[in-house]
Amino acid sequence: MLQVENLTVYYKTIRGYVQALEKATFTIADGEIMGLAGESGCGKTTLGHSLIHLRPPMNYIEGRVVLDGREVPVWDMEQMQEFRYRHISLIPQYAMNALNPTRKIGKMIAELLESRGVNFDEVLPELKRRLDLVQLSHDVLKMYPIELSGGMKQRTVMVVSTLLNPSLLIADEITSALDVSTQKAVCEMLVEFRDQGFVKSTIIITHDISILYQIADSILVMYAGQLSEKAPTETIFQDPRHPYTKMLIGSLPKVGVRHQEERLLGIPGSPPRLLNPPAGCRFRERCPVAFDRCVEVPPFLEISPGHSVACWRAY
Amino acid sequence: MGRYLRRKLLIYILTFFVAVTIDWMIPRFMPGDPVSLMIARIGTRPEAAEVLRGYFIKAFGLDVPLWQQYLNFWKALFQGDLGVSIWLYPQPVIRIIQRAIPYDLFLLLPAIFLSWFAGNQVGALAARARWLDNTILPLGYLLTATPYMWLAIVLAWSLGNVAGIFPIAGAYSFAIRPHLSLQFILNLLHHWFLPFMSLFLVMFGGWAIGMRNMIIYELESDYSRYLEALGIPQSLIRKYAFRNAMLPQITGLALQLGGIVAGAVATEVVFAYPGIGYIILNAVQNQDYFLLQGCFLFIIIGVLLANFLIDLVYIIVDPRTRLGMTGE
Numbered sequence: 001m002l003q004v005e006n007l008t009v010y011y012k013t014i015r016g017y018v019q020a021l022e023k024a025t026f027t028i029a030d031g032e033i034m035g036l037a038g039e040s041g042c043g044k045t046t047l048g049h050s051l052i053h054l055r056p057p058m059n060y061i062e063g064r065v066v067l068d069g070r071e072v073p074v075w076d077m078e079q080m081q082e083f084r085y086r087h088i089s090l091i092p093q094y095a096m097n098a099l100n101p102t103r104k105i106g107k108m109i110a111e112l113l114e115s116r117g118v119n120f121d122e123v124l125p126e127l128k129r130r131l132d133l134v135q136l137s138h139d140v141l142k143m144y145p146i147e148l149s150g151g152m153k154q155r156t157v158m159v160v161s162t163l164l165n166p167s168l169l170i171a172d173e174i175t176s177a178l179d180v181s182t183q184k185a186v187c188e189m190l191v192e193f194r195d196q197g198f199v200k201s202t203i204i205i206t207h208d209i210s211i212l213y214q215i216a217d218s219i220l221v222m223y224a225g226q227l228s229e230k231a232p233t234e235t236i237f238q239d240p241r242h243p244y245t246k247m248l249i250g251s252l253p254k255v256g257v258r259h260q261e262e263r264l265l266g267i268p269g270s271p272p273r274l275l276n277p278p279a280g281c282r283f284r285e286r287c288p289v290a291f292d293r294c295v296e297v298p299p300f301l302e303i304s305p306g307h308s309v310a311c312w313r314a315y
Numbered sequence: 316m317g318r319y320l321r322r323k324l325l326i327y328i329l330t331f332f333v334a335v336t337i338d339w340m341i342p343r344f345m346p347g348d349p350v351s352l353m354i355a356r357i358g359t360r361p362e363a364a365e366v367l368r369g370y371f372i373k374a375f376g377l378d379v380p381l382w383q384q385y386l387n388f389w390k391a392l393f394q395g396d397l398g399v400s401i402w403l404y405p406q407p408v409i410r411i412i413q414r415a416i417p418y419d420l421f422l423l424l425p426a427i428f429l430s431w432f433a434g435n436q437v438g439a440l441a442a443r444a445r446w447l448d449n450t451i452l453p454l455g456y457l458l459t460a461t462p463y464m465w466l467a468i469v470l471a472w473s474l475g476n477v478a479g480i481f482p483i484a485g486a487y488s489f490a491i492r493p494h495l496s497l498q499f500i501l502n503l504l505h506h507w508f509l510p511f512m513s514l515f516l517v518m519f520g521g522w523a524i525g526m527r528n529m530i531i532y533e534l535e536s537d538y539s540r541y542l543e544a545l546g547i548p549q550s551l552i553r554k555y556a557f558r559n560a561m562l563p564q565i566t567g568l569a570l571q572l573g574g575i576v577a578g579a580v581a582t583e584v585v586f587a588y589p590g591i592g593y594i595i596l597n598a599v600q601n602q603d604y605f606l607l608q609g610c611f612l613f614i615i616i617g618v619l620l621a622n623f624l625i626d627l628v629y630i631i632v633d634p635r636t637r638l639g640m641t642g643e
Contacts, residue, residue, distance in 0.1 A: 053544040084546025092544065097537035100555045102562075102634060112542070115551045144634040161545070 002028040002051075002168050002201050007063030007074075009050045017059070018274045020046040022225045024063070025300055026308070028168075028201040028218075033194055035212030035233070036205045037248070038222035041271060044205045045093065047222070048170045050074055051203075052088045068167055068200075085116060089166035089199075093173040095157040099145040106141030109160055116164075123163060130159045130198070134189055151182045158189060162198045169199040175211055187215045210252060213237060218306070221245045224271045224282035227300050231307040241303065241314040244283050281311070289313050323626055327619050334619075338611040339388050342604040343381070349401045349602035350377070375401070375605070388608075397612065398605030402597055408609035411594060416613070418486055419590040422507065422583075423575045426514035431568050434522020439557050441523065442530040451523060458520025464581035467513040471585060474509060481509045484587040510586045514579055518571070525567065529560035562633055569625035573618035 007024040010017035021043045028034045036044045046058065051074060054060055060075035067087060073079040092098050100108055109127065110120040128138055134155040145153055154174065162169060171190060175183040193199050204216060212219050213233060220230040221244065229242040240246045247267045269286035272278055278285070280295040287294070293312040300310040309315075350371045354364050372378050375398070376387055391398065397408040441451040475483035487493065487502045533539060533556035542552050580592035587593065591610055598606040629636045 049544075053540075055543070081546045084544065086546075090541070090544045092537070092541050094537040094541075098541035100538045100542075100559070102559055102632075103555070104634075111551060112545065112547055115548050116546065146635050157541075 001030050001068060003066040004051075005064050005066075007047070007050065007065060008061040009046055009054065010059045010061055011046075012057045012059045013275070016275055019277055020058075020225050020274055021050065023300075024227055026220060026227065026230050028203065030200045031194060032217045033190065033202040033204060033215060034230075035209070035216035035219040036203055036222065037207065037209045037212060037219055038228075039207060039271065041274075042222045043225040043274075044207075044222055045172055046225075048090075048172050048203055048205045051168070052080070052084055052090050052170060054080075085161075085166065086164050087166055088168045088170070089161045089164070091158055091161045091169065091171045091174050093176070095154045095174060096150050096177060098157050099153060101145055104142055104144055105148075105156060109141070109163070112160070113163070118164065127159070127163060130163070133192065133196075134159055151178060151186075154178065154182075154186060155189070158186070158193070162193055165198055167200045169193070169202045170205065171202060172205045173207075174204070175206060175208065183211065184214075187211060191215050209248060221248065224277060225274055226282055226297075227308075227310055228283070229307075229309045229311075230300075231309075235307055241307070241309045242283075242311045243287050243289050243313070323623065327623060331615060331619055334615045335392075335612060336385075338608055338615060339385060341611075342602070342607045345599075345602060347602055349604055350375070352602050353401055353404070375399070392612075397609040400598075400606045401603040402601035402606060408605050411606060412591065412609055412613060415589055415591045415594050418588060419575060419592070422510055422588065422590060423514070423579060426511050426518060426579075427568070427571050427575065430515045430518035431522050431564070431571070434519045435526045435561065435564055437519075438523040438526025438528075439530050439553075439560070441527040442534065443553075448527070452527065455520040455524040455527070458516050459524060461517055461520075462581070463513060463517055463579060464585050466517055467510065467582050467585040470509050470513050482506050483509065486589055506586075506588075510579075510582050510588050513582055513585075522564065522567075526560060526564060529563060530556050533557075533560045562629075565625060565628060565632065569621050569628075572624075573621035574614070575617055575621070 004027070005025050007021060009021040010019050024047055036047065038044050049055075050058060050060070051065060051072070054074050055077070065072040065074050067083070072083055072088070099105060103111070113120045113123060127141075131138055131140060136152060136155055136159070140148065140152065140156060145156075148156065154177075158174075169190075174190075175186055178186060190202060190204065194202055204212065206212060209219070216233050218230060218232050219236045221228045221236070221242065223244045229236065229240065229245045231240075236245060237249060240249055244267075247265070250265045251267060253264055267286060272282055272285065279297070281287070281290070281298050284290045284294045291312070296312075298310045298312045300308050301315060302308045303314060350368055353371060354367055357364075357367065359367065376384060379387070395409070397412075400406050400408050400411055403411060437451060438455075441448045441455075471483040474481050482488070482505060486506055487499065488506075491499060491502055493499065530553075534552070536556075539552050539556060542555070579590070580595060582588065583590045583592035584596055591613070594606065595610050597603070598610060
């Protein structure tokens, strides 16, 4: 179980702080796959990475993270070492390039595990079992990354990242570079990993909300560094309460609608810059239902069990 | 694998042919001609000079048309005959080169390998901490930007002339005859030190900067960041980065080693060190076609050989080349 409270992370730049993540508060239950959605630059990756590798220019401002009842010192690079990989792990956005090009994959995994004090030979049978699970031949271990296709590398990284059964897995844009059928396979593997108990909670960071519809238990929508809405997947699609979520869902193509006749809806305008962002709700400028109250930051409140939203119109 | 090597070999043979042809052409396109220069040096009466000219032109095979000279040149080459030197007439070119090469190897092999090794280590170290970077980087730039002969002159002047610690000319004292004894070896090393240092320092700066930049690039690369996120200790990440950063450095080393036979012209001239570089200068000044040709021939062979060796080394150290050979 992951609890995040008021987590605020800024990027330090010469011109000041870029306020990329503002007071994020949410929980993920054991076995929950949470989708983290939003457009580019909304702070999804910042949130994901601050939970495992909060490196400069990211700056920890405030907030706390609790995983399975233990305080996670995200602000301390050294103390975090213990949590990384063993308790919190990452499938990075750049999974295609995440393997050292000059090491055989098996040897690299062995070196990684030994360096974390894990005996490779003990893990090897499990590693092979998991390779079978993601439909990779055991020969992969004797190959160099260059010998694998993009999808194979992706699956290899998935296996490597989850090998120590972390409590929390952060999967960052893992489907972006894949074709649709591979996307589906990769997503199903994430569900499988959860079902098999390799990972407890999963955060899937993506801008592709339709993928989340298929696999996520809940969806957290972010906008310009602020949390907009978190709810079970069905609720997000059937009964979204935040105007941004509504418009995001509304902008998805629907089955059976011919878009020659009915234009696909977009969201007019663009997100604010996060260096000196406007006070109050950051969606205000683009929001069709904004009113006076929106100059104050709306709190992220639970309006029904498991459904939280940050909008003055929704409470 | 076999196909890869065969293809490489073919390319090298072709390169050799073209390079040697150019090598044959260049001295002949220099203004002036060597025989006149030689006769002027002898300073004899005009009638005798005419006779001598006829004799020398025949002796050097310059009396036939150019295309025939070219063919004769290849014929002689395959018999291991590089001709007779004009500058040191009548010594065969091959003998002169043979005499000079040990000095080049003795001077350049340690300079290149030690500077490569030390530069890589120090460069990798510089990428480790900011204060090291702030001291090593400017020093590296300063060293690598220094012209060889300028540093050579500064060293010769400061440690040779002013301090009088090191001799500044020759490979050994003129008073001593080469023989195998501790005294001679010490004398040799004593003379070797300044030319060595002047080469070592400049090369060292270049290697250190190259390595430092490569390491930083590797440490910023995706695989390093992935490992960091997984909490892998810095020692292992650095090990990977170092190994991967070495690859371009190995290519650089190949290029340096290829030029080894060429000697270090400027350094050898400053210290009157009797390597190939020193000989090349004299061959140019004396319009010595054959000696110049011979020197360049050895340089060509050296460069090609070194490149070929590095091709082989690459097969071992970089799996990506190995795979490229079988595929496609």
